[in-house]
Amino acid sequence: MTVKVQSESFDPGQLLAKLCEDNSSCGAVASFVGLVRRGSEDVLAMTLQHYPGMTERQLLAFEAEACRRWPVERLVILHRFGRLLPGEPIVFVGVTAAHRDVAFRACEFLVDRLKTRAPFWKQEETATGSHWVEALPDDDIRAERWD
Amino acid sequence: MTVKVQSESFDPGQLLAKLCEDNSSCGAVASFVGLVRRGSEDVLAMTLQHYPGMTERQLLAFEAEACRRWPVERLVILHRFGRLLPGEPIVFVGVTAAHRDVAFRACEFLVDRLKTRAPFWKQEETATGSHWVEALPDDDIRAERWD
Amino acid sequence: MRVLYFAWLQSKIQKDEEEVTPPAAVKSVGQLADWLQTLSPGHAAVFSERARLRAAVNQTFASWETPLSPTDEVAFFPPVTGG
Amino acid sequence: MRVLYFAWLQSKIQKDEEEVTPPAAVKSVGQLADWLQTLSPGHAAVFSERARLRAAVNQTFASWETPLSPTDEVAFFPPVTGG
Numbered sequence: 001m002t003v004k005v006q007s008e009s010f011d012p013g014q015l016l017a018k019l020c021e022d023n024s025s026c027g028a029v030a031s032f033v034g035l036v037r038r039g040s041e042d043v044l045a046m047t048l049q050h051y052p053g054m055t056e057r058q059l060l061a062f063e064a065e066a067c068r069r070w071p072v073e074r075l076v077i078l079h080r081f082g083r084l085l086p087g088e089p090i091v092f093v094g095v096t097a098a099h100r101d102v103a104f105r106a107c108e109f110l111v112d113r114l115k116t117r118a119p120f121w122k123q124e125e126t127a128t129g130s131h132w133v134e135a136l137p138d139d140d141i142r143a144e145r146w147d
Numbered sequence: 148m149t150v151k152v153q154s155e156s157f158d159p160g161q162l163l164a165k166l167c168e169d170n171s172s173c174g175a176v177a178s179f180v181g182l183v184r185r186g187s188e189d190v191l192a193m194t195l196q197h198y199p200g201m202t203e204r205q206l207l208a209f210e211a212e213a214c215r216r217w218p219v220e221r222l223v224i225l226h227r228f229g230r231l232l233p234g235e236p237i238v239f240v241g242v243t244a245a246h247r248d249v250a251f252r253a254c255e256f257l258v259d260r261l262k263t264r265a266p267f268w269k270q271e272e273t274a275t276g277s278h279w280v281e282a283l284p285d286d287d288i289r290a291e292r293w294d
Numbered sequence: 295m296r297v298l299y300f301a302w303l304q305s306k307i308q309k310d311e312e313e314v315t316p317p318a319a320v321k322s323v324g325q326l327a328d329w330l331q332t333l334s335p336g337h338a339a340v341f342s343e344r345a346r347l348r349a350a351v352n353q354t355f356a357s358w359e360t361p362l363s364p365t366d367e368v369a370f371f372p373p374v375t376g377g
Numbered sequence: 378m379r380v381l382y383f384a385w386l387q388s389k390i391q392k393d394e395e396e397v398t399p400p401a402a403v404k405s406v407g408q409l410a411d412w413l414q415t416l417s418p419g420h421a422a423v424f425s426e427r428a429r430l431r432a433a434v435n436q437t438f439a440s441w442e443t444p445l446s447p448t449d450e451v452a453f454f455p456p457v458t459g460g
Contacts, residue, residue, distance in 0.1 A: 011164065012163050012164060012167050012176070013160035013161055013162075013163045013164025013165075013167070014160055014164075015160075016159050016160045016163045016178065016180070017158065017159060017160025017161075018160075019180075020159050020160070020180055020182060020236060022234065023182055023234055024182070024183065024184060024185040024233035024234035025184065025185060026182065026184065027181055027182050027183070027184040028179070028180075028181060028182075029159070029179065029180040029181075029182065030177075030178070030179050030254075031163065031177070031178050031179075031180075032175070032176065032177050032178075032247065032250070032251070033163070033166075033167055033175075033176040033178075034174060034175060034176075034247070034460055035167060035170055035171070035173065035174050035175075035176065036171065036174070037171060037172065037173065037174040037245065038171040038172060048459070049383060049384060050459070051381070051383060051433070051436070051452060051454070053436050054433060054436035054437075054452070057436050057437070079459065079460075086171035087169065087170055087171035089167060090460070091459070091460055098184065100179065100181070100258060100377075101289070103179070104179070104251070104254075104255050104258075107177075107251075108251050111247060111251075111460055114459050114460040115457075115458075115459060115460035116457065117438070117457065118457060118459040118460070119383070119433070119452075119454065119457055119459075120457055120458060120459025120460070121383055121384035121454065121455065121457065121458055121459075122458045122459075123384070132384050132385045132455065132458075133458045134455075134456075134458070135455070135456035135457060135458050142248070181377055195376070196300060196301060197376070198298070198300060198350070198353070198369060198371070200353050201350060201353035201354075201369070204353050204354070226376065226377075237377070238376070238377055247460075258377060261376050261377040262374075262375075262376060262377035263374065264355070264374065265374060265376040265377070266300070266350070266369075266371065266374055266376075267374055267375060267376025267377070268300055268301035268371065268372065268374060268375055268376075269375045269376075270301070279301050279302045279372065279375075280375045281372075281373075281375070282372070282373035282374060282375050
């Protein structure tokens with residue numbers, strides 16, 4: 001199990017390769033990568049602010065919650081903060097399990113939790129200046145599935 | 148878009164890395180890797196037989212179906228056949244999209260289709276001999292979600 | 295008509311495929327199975343367990359009612375287990 | 378009591394955090410917000426938009442009714458946008 005918050009970039013392929021290594025007990029590996037989108041407003045960069053301390057606590061709580069709900073074998077949550085450029089990875093979530101349903105459900109659950117209950121705030125830089133991204137009401141509705 | 152049936156092994160990390168490359172238009176990459184499980188009966192190897200010709204047709208049909216249902220940006224389906232050892236990857240499905248819901252749904256849809264509508268048959272080798280794996284009724288029920 | 299077999303059907307019938315010329319009355323997948331069943335004890339064993347079989351015509355999943363023409367490629371196999 | 382601000386709250390209040398000593402009557406997150414609102418025009422601007430704010434006490438999400446003690450770490454921020 002790995003839960004990490006970092007400013008450095010990471011290689012999603014390497015993280016997935018590691019989850020697949022020496023792994024003859026679990027048949028299914030589901031993963032998600034979130035990338036910085038250039039978007040319709042032509043985003044030049046994105047700065048992710050977070051709440052150090054609380055972020056780590058929340059990520060560990062999500063991990064514990066996922067393991068309580070499903071028979072997860074291995075789990076990786078990695079979330080970046082700081083200034084990122086379009087196309088750079090922001091977040092990686094990977095889950096391995098004996099069966100694909102568990103891997104998919106737990107992975108999607110963790111991504112929803114990160115969207116709605118992890119203390120991160122996005123600021124986008126465009127040619128006309130910087131602005132804080134508003135939370136989508138959709139995300140909260142989606143997260144309620146798990147309650 | 149890549150759809151491939153091959154006997155050679157592959158590196159799931161490399162496939163995911165490629166989906167994440169030069170990709171500032173889509174924010175979400177969902178992927179699934181299926182690995183050979185040693186299982187409770189201590190599987191020594193697994194041989195996947197398939198129906199050459201029909202397999203490729205079906206995989207292309209699944210791809211077309213996914214692209215008709217969801218605004219998928221990039222899609223990779225790779226399925227192996229032949230003799231595989233425990234821990235080896237059997238299948239990779241990767242989908243990129245602007246939003247995570249599309250990426251997750253399309254990825255899960257493709258994995259369900261591969262399980263229930265692609266002409267593959269698994270034969271397991273254990274210490275006591277070889278036997279053909281029976282299809283799980285669960286898989287058909289799961290696949291019906293998409294109908 | 296080309297007929298293909300997969301998985302455990304191959305060892306029971308002791309063939310992966312065969313070229314057959316069924317009588318003109320054979321007009322559907324089910325009727326072909328009925329006729330194949332008469333060819334050998336292996337065929338009989340396979341086609342007596344129809345609930346455990348699936349079929350494809352010209353590389354597309356088919357039902358027992360799917361109509362056949364003499365140039366079709368027909369395949370019989372157990373439920374698939376890929377993925 | 379340590380109070381932290383995130384995202385657009387920081388530029389309005391012109392602080393990331395501050396050490397405050399609210400009156401003894403301040404016993405909940407909501408009462409703290411009421412009191413902070415009186416400190417400066419920046420504070421007033423932030424805490425008059427209560428529907429756009431969320432809070433945490435000791436690094437756990439809290440509501441306006443969550444009780445406070447003088448040693449708590451309290452944070453105010455907009456709805457999160459991670460992932």
